[in-house]
Amino acid sequence: MKxxxxxxxxxxxxxxxxxxxxMACDKAGITIDTIDDWEINxxxxxxxxxQIVYRLKITLYIGEERQLPVSIxxxxxxxxxxxxxxxxxxxxxxxxxxxxxxxxxxxxxxxxRGKDVQARRRDLKAIQQDARVNPHSNYCFGEGGAGTYSDxxxxxxxxxxxxIQEILEILVExxxxxxxxxxxxPHIGSNKLPGIxxxxxxxxxxxxxxxxxxxxxxxxxxxxxxxxxxxxxQGKQYKADATILATGHSARDxxxxxxxxxxxxxxxxFAIGVRIEHPQSEIDHIQYRQRQREENLPASSYRVVTQVDxxxxxxxxxxxxxxIVPAATAPGEIVVNGMSLSRRDSPYxxxxxxxxxxxxxxxxxxxxxxxANLQFQEAVExxxxxxxxxxxxxxxxxxxxxxxxxxxxxxNASSYIPGLYPAPLYDILPQVISDxxxxxxxxxxxxMKGFYTREANVVGVESRTSSPVRIPRDPxxxxxxxxxxxxxxxxxxxxxxxxxxxxxxxxxxxxxxxxYSA
Ligand SMILES: Cc1cc2nc3c(=O)[nH]c(=O)nc-3n(C[C@H](O)[C@H](O)[C@H](O)COP(=O)(O)OP(=O)(O)OC[C@H]3O[C@@H](n4cnc5c(N)ncnc54)[C@H](O)[C@@H]3O)c2cc1C
Numbered sequence: 213m214k215x216x217x218x219x220x221x222x223x224x225x226x227x228x229x230x231x232x233x234x235m236a237c238d239k240a241g242i243t244i245d246t247i248d249d250w251e252i253n254x255x256x257x258x259x260x261x262x263q264i265v266y267r268l269k270i271t272l273y274i275g276e277e278r279q280l281p282v283s284i285x286x287x288x289x290x291x292x293x294x295x296x297x298x299x300x301x302x303x304x305x306x307x308x309x310x311x312x313x314x315x316x317x318x319x320x321x322x323x324x325r326g327k328d329v330q331a332r333r334r335d336l337k338a339i340q341q342d343a344r345v346n347p348h349s350n351y352c353f354g355e356g357g358a359g360t361y362s363d364x365x366x367x368x369x370x371x372x373x374x375x376i377q378e379i380l381e382i383l384v385e386x387x388x389x390x391x392x393x394x395x396x397x398p399h400i401g402s403n404k405l406p407g408i409x410x411x412x413x414x415x416x417x418x419x420x421x422x423x424x425x426x427x428x429x430x431x432x433x434x435x436x437x438x439x440x441x442x443x444x445x446q447g448k449q450y451k452a453d454a455t456i457l458a459t460g461h462s463a464r465d466x467x468x469x470x471x472x473x474x475x476x477x478x479x480x481x482f483a484i485g486v487r488i489e490h491p492q493s494e495i496d497h498i499q500y501r502q503r504q505r506e507e508n509l510p511a512s513s514y515r516v517v518t519q520v521d522x523x524x525x526x527x528x529x530x531x532x533x534x535x536i537v538p539a540a541t542a543p544g545e546i547v548v549n550g551m552s553l554s555r556r557d558s559p560y561x562x563x564x565x566x567x568x569x570x571x572x573x574x575x576x577x578x579x580x581x582x583x584a585n586l587q588f589q590e591a592v593e594x595x596x597x598x599x600x601x602x603x604x605x606x607x608x609x610x611x612x613x614x615x616x617x618x619x620x621x622x623x624n625a626s627s628y629i630p631g632l633y634p635a636p637l638y639d640i641l642p643q644v645i646s647d648x649x650x651x652x653x654x655x656x657x658x659x660m661k662g663f664y665t666r667e668a669n670v671v672g673v674e675s676r677t678s679s680p681v682r683i684p685r686d687p688x689x690x691x692x693x694x695x696x697x698x699x700x701x702x703x704x705x706x707x708x709x710x711x712x713x714x715x716x717x718x719x720x721x722x723x724x725x726x727x728y729s730a
Pocket of ligand 1: 539
């Protein structure tokens with residue numbers, strides 16, 4: 213028998229398991245010696261009242277044990293003669309597609325343009341410290357994809373609970389802390405993610421999958437509207453009846469290749485803006501009413517949204533206690549994004565602050581065709597690269613100067629290692645965007661006192677929020693009109709984050725299994 217109860221504990225009590233189980237038993241009206249097992253299923257922070265509390269959902273087991281997750285490996289059924297499928301891209305969509313193919317008895321062959329997670333670190337250091345951007349190995353490209361050196365937030369707006377739980381359990385099986393199974397806002401941290409990704413790779417290889425690094429796919433082999441395989445930059449050919457294309461939102465060369473080969477794609481609206489960085493203590497003051505956080509309270513976060521001229525302006529990928537990082541994928545551009553370590557203990561809080569831009573606005577700005585949105589995105593990123601010294605220094609302003617189109621005489625301290633310099637961001641961004649962002653910042657500041665402040669920097673540009681291109685697929689078969697091509701993940705326009713990309717990978721792998729069984 214199971215008893216489900218909800219209790220609230222103070223932050224200083226959250227690590228006291230004896231107290232928590234006693235409180236849960238009291239609430240359920242049972243004595244502690246009658247229970248066989250117990251677990252916290254959900255944990256969230258409630259900062260609305262005078263006393264901040266953790267709200268816990270607890271299951272007490274009487275006369276039965278809790279069921280432990282089954283290892284994903286028990287479901288693998290691949291043997292030497294299994295059919296193979298190609299996967300291009302080793303991001304969350306690619307790796308979870310590979311695991312799901314193994315479950316379906318299909319051997320995945322993964323091609324990744326970048327390096328393994330360990331080797332990738334050196335290229336991230338080169339961007340941060342020497343402004344050298346390797347177009348194949350950076351914050352977006354390489355094993356684990358864009359999610360690896362990120363914040364590792366694991367939330368999604370999707371409500372497919374079963375799949376979410378399965379993905380979280382697979383991550384735990386590969387080294388993530390069990391906390392992610394119960395936290396309302398699970399988070400891994402960029403210091404822990406690489407180890408987990410490496411363990412996923414070992415599982416895929418151990419059960420018959422192949423993973424090729426430095427395999428930059430540059431061409432498709434097509435015959436009679438059938439995709440028969442792909443060719444990499446070294447001219448090596450890889451063939452299979454199905455190819456899962458999971459190359460992410462930054463693979464501009466792949467979008468250009470698709471367009472060149474007249475493989476159907478569409479311009480997709482996306483969101484663009486800046487990254488805002490506050491002192492973490494300011495956000496804690498707003499959210500917890502404490503500048504010095506009490507014991508066991510994590511760095512606080514926010515999610516804000518407002519409407520300006522009926523268009524949404526919203527925060528995106530907030531990183532409490534995090535760092536702003538240079539996320540360019542080619543030399544000559546400036547792109548910023550956010551990440552954090554598992555402890556989220558930097559003195560800064562950053563988040564994307566963006567607004568949607570639709571196809572017609574982009575057309576009015578002079579960009580046309582299926583690659584219009586990509587070209588617009590690229591042009592804005594290149595316009596940000598104007599410091600003249602070739603560095604990855606990013607243009608920035610104090611928030612109150614940004615909204616008043618005024619150049620800041622100096623900037624606040626920042627976590628961004630390559631450095632910031634004052635620049636007229638309000639002019640570098642298209643006016644329609646900077647106007648909307650400015651009014652959005654002021655509007656949020658009226659609702660959330662302390663948000664709109666000269667103590668915050670506004671940094672350009674947050675442009676890789678989602679893909680500027682959609683690669684169409686049939687809603688049932690998930691196949692593109694080009695036979696054998698299965699567009700997948702964020703780059704194809706079907707995901708927006710680590711979890712949703714992983715779920716799309718699983719879904720597409722199942723679709724490949726159906727295609728093979730027909
Ligand atoms: C700095 C940063 C922080 C982020 N923080 C979070 C977060 O906290 N939580 C969250 O949910 N999301 C976060 N995101 C977004 C998240 O990482 C993406 O949504 C997710 O990784 C998309 O998964 P994907 O597999 O579809 O594509 P990607 O992760 O982009 O993977 C695509 C892969 O394809 C490879 N590739 C591209 N072109 C080729 C080619 N021609 N040949 C071979 N391989 C190729 C790339 O190298 C890459 O490894 C963050 C992103 C960044 C950049």
